[in-house]
Amino acid sequence: MPQNETAPSSAAQTTTVTPKPRKVPRIVVLGGGTVGLYAAKRLRKRLGKREAAIVIVDPRPYMTYAPFLPEAAAGSIDGRHVVAPLRRAVKNVDVLQGNVAKIEHADRRVTIQPEEGEAYSVTYDHLIVGLGSVARTLPIPGLAEQGIGFKTVEEAIALRNHVLNRIDVASSTWDPELRKKMLTFVFVGGGFAGIEALAEVEDMARAAAKYYPELDAKELRFVLVEGSPRILPEVSEELGGYTLEQLRKRNIEIHLSTFLNSCVDGHIVLSNKMEFDTETVVWTAGVKANPVLQDSDLPLDKMGRVICLPTLQIADENGVIVPDAWAGGDCAAVPDLTTPGAFCPPNAQHALRQAKKIGENLAKVLRSAEPEEYSHRNVGAVASLGMYKGVAQMFGKIKVRGPLAWVLHRTYHVMAMPTWNRKIRIMAGWTSALFLRREVVSLGAIHDPRASFRSASTPKPAPEEKKAVDHADANSKGAKT
Numbered sequence: 001m002p003q004n005e006t007a008p009s010s011a012a013q014t015t016t017v018t019p020k021p022r023k024v025p026r027i028v029v030l031g032g033g034t035v036g037l038y039a040a041k042r043l044r045k046r047l048g049k050r051e052a053a054i055v056i057v058d059p060r061p062y063m064t065y066a067p068f069l070p071e072a073a074a075g076s077i078d079g080r081h082v083v084a085p086l087r088r089a090v091k092n093v094d095v096l097q098g099n100v101a102k103i104e105h106a107d108r109r110v111t112i113q114p115e116e117g118e119a120y121s122v123t124y125d126h127l128i129v130g131l132g133s134v135a136r137t138l139p140i141p142g143l144a145e146q147g148i149g150f151k152t153v154e155e156a157i158a159l160r161n162h163v164l165n166r167i168d169v170a171s172s173t174w175d176p177e178l179r180k181k182m183l184t185f186v187f188v189g190g191g192f193a194g195i196e197a198l199a200e201v202e203d204m205a206r207a208a209a210k211y212y213p214e215l216d217a218k219e220l221r222f223v224l225v226e227g228s229p230r231i232l233p234e235v236s237e238e239l240g241g242y243t244l245e246q247l248r249k250r251n252i253e254i255h256l257s258t259f260l261n262s263c264v265d266g267h268i269v270l271s272n273k274m275e276f277d278t279e280t281v282v283w284t285a286g287v288k289a290n291p292v293l294q295d296s297d298l299p300l301d302k303m304g305r306v307i308c309l310p311t312l313q314i315a316d317e318n319g320v321i322v323p324d325a326w327a328g329g330d331c332a333a334v335p336d337l338t339t340p341g342a343f344c345p346p347n348a349q350h351a352l353r354q355a356k357k358i359g360e361n362l363a364k365v366l367r368s369a370e371p372e373e374y375s376h377r378n379v380g381a382v383a384s385l386g387m388y389k390g391v392a393q394m395f396g397k398i399k400v401r402g403p404l405a406w407v408l409h410r411t412y413h414v415m416a417m418p419t420w421n422r423k424i425r426i427m428a429g430w431t432s433a434l435f436l437r438r439e440v441v442s443l444g445a446i447h448d449p450r451a452s453f454r455s456a457s458t459p460k461p462a463p464e465e466k467k468a469v470d471h472a473d474a475n476s477k478g479a480k481t
């Protein structure tokens with residue numbers, strides 16, 4: 001915990017303790033994701049420990065490199081290798097594990113709710129907001145109960161275990177309807193995250209199905225539901241069309257201009273009147289700014305994003321700077337200077353570069369220099385669609401497809417993955433998979449690890465008691481007939 005006046009308090013009634021004057025300014029970074037990690041790293045590079053204290057707040061002690069989540073779900077990368085532990089990745093910062101519950105910038109104070117125990121507040125001199133986004137859901141009947149998102153490593157690994165487990169269970173089930181339901185997998189949302197998740201998981205499921213002689217690979221049914229008339233809006237229509245064609249060749253069922261109307265108890269109803277049953281609904285239909293920002297006095301736009309100037313300083317709608325406050329990434333509305341009137345799209349490419357700029361600019365301001373404007377022209381997009389399959393569009397014009405695009409995807413992202421430790425582990429995993437083949441074991445029980453211990457600890461009735469129970473049971477049944 002940072003020194004000075006962090007005061008234990010409840011979120012509802014925050015106790016205020018008069019702060020002792022600080023020797024060095026304290027910079028609080030909200031969120032330890034792409035923006036949080038890289039802004040803190042750059043600040044530490046520019047400012048010594050005697051110039052600034054840096055505190056990162058995040059409920060998770062690691063940064064997740066989301067572009068690798070589809071490969072983690074497919075088992076091509078170990079789940080632990082797509083995250084960078086904050087304490088190891090940035091030296092000489094404090095990491096507070098907890099959720100930011102409230103931001104009172106006028107008082108330079110944030111309230112933090114740890115996983116266990118009372119909420120407390122932390123005061124600061126400068127604030128960096130990198131709280132990212134959450135899944136943008138809709139009030140569709142059954143979605144909250146049936147759906148799974150695809151934004152965290154926990155969701156990606158749970159999805160992998162679930163899909164492999166359904167294949168395991170279905171292969172030992174003779175009820176045709178139940179089997180069909182278990183082997184139907186629905187993905188809603190045809191943006192980058194959705195298409196990559198669908199393509200990678202489908203590729204893995206088909207590879208796994210080869211080990212089940214009881215199962216015909218044709219029984220696996222993967223369905224994509226997309227509200228707009230096309231997929232992958234991030235690349236050209238031509239590449240989007242190519243991807244669509246490739247997915248269709250793999251027997252993936254695609255419903256464009258179609259909406260999910262309901263999924264109560266796994267019964268899917270689509271807007272095109274189609275109905276079927278499933279046990280898997282993956283929701284990847286877009287993101288929205290972290291809703292915790294609503295509990296702040298920072299200026300937000302209509303979409304709930306923090307309003308920023310091109311310098312990444314937070315400002316009100318009239319462009320008046322909110323002093324000592326910076327933001328970037330998915331939760332920020334940052335003007336895109338390369339496209340007048342537009343805002344930077346929510347992707348890692350911008351988040352990473354904005355983070356570095358925030359670090360540079362804040363260090364400059366602390367040394368009484370002028371901050372610089374952020375400007376970055378999109379370098380393109382690369383997507384993996386399963387082993388040796390991919391699409392890429394670079395610098396707007398260069399379009400690549402197939403194995404070369406897949407190699408570009410892996411090369412680009414492994415270089416962007418934070419820390420050499422993780423880069424090396426990922427590359428070692430890929431290399432060993434070339435010789436040892438892909439891992440397709442399901443660790444479904446990991447989601448209830450205490451089940452077998454619970455069952456072993458539950459006292460069983462003694463044989464005599466059991467006989468007496470069975471006897472009484474038989475009598476009562478006989479009495480009824």
Ligand SMILES: Cc1cc2nc3c(=O)[nH]c(=O)nc-3n(C[C@H](O)[C@H](O)[C@H](O)COP(=O)(O)OP(=O)(O)OC[C@H]3O[C@@H](n4cnc5c(N)ncnc54)[C@H](O)[C@@H]3O)c2cc1C
Pocket residue numbers: 030031032033034035036057058059060062063064065066067068069070098099100101130131132133150151152192193290292328329330331346347348349350351382
């Ligand atoms: C599956 C998937 C694939 C993607 N693929 C690509 C790609 O190929 N290329 C690309 O450019 N972009 C891609 N993206 C988008 C990219 O990952 C994001 O745009 C980027 O991570 C945004 O960075 P950020 O720092 O704003 O948010 P994040 O990196 O999400 O970080 C937000 C952090 O805030 C923390 N947080 C949340 N709530 C709180 C709270 N209350 N208190 C404290 N901390 C909190 C979170 O735990 C998280 O660590 C992908 C995203 C997904 C989900």
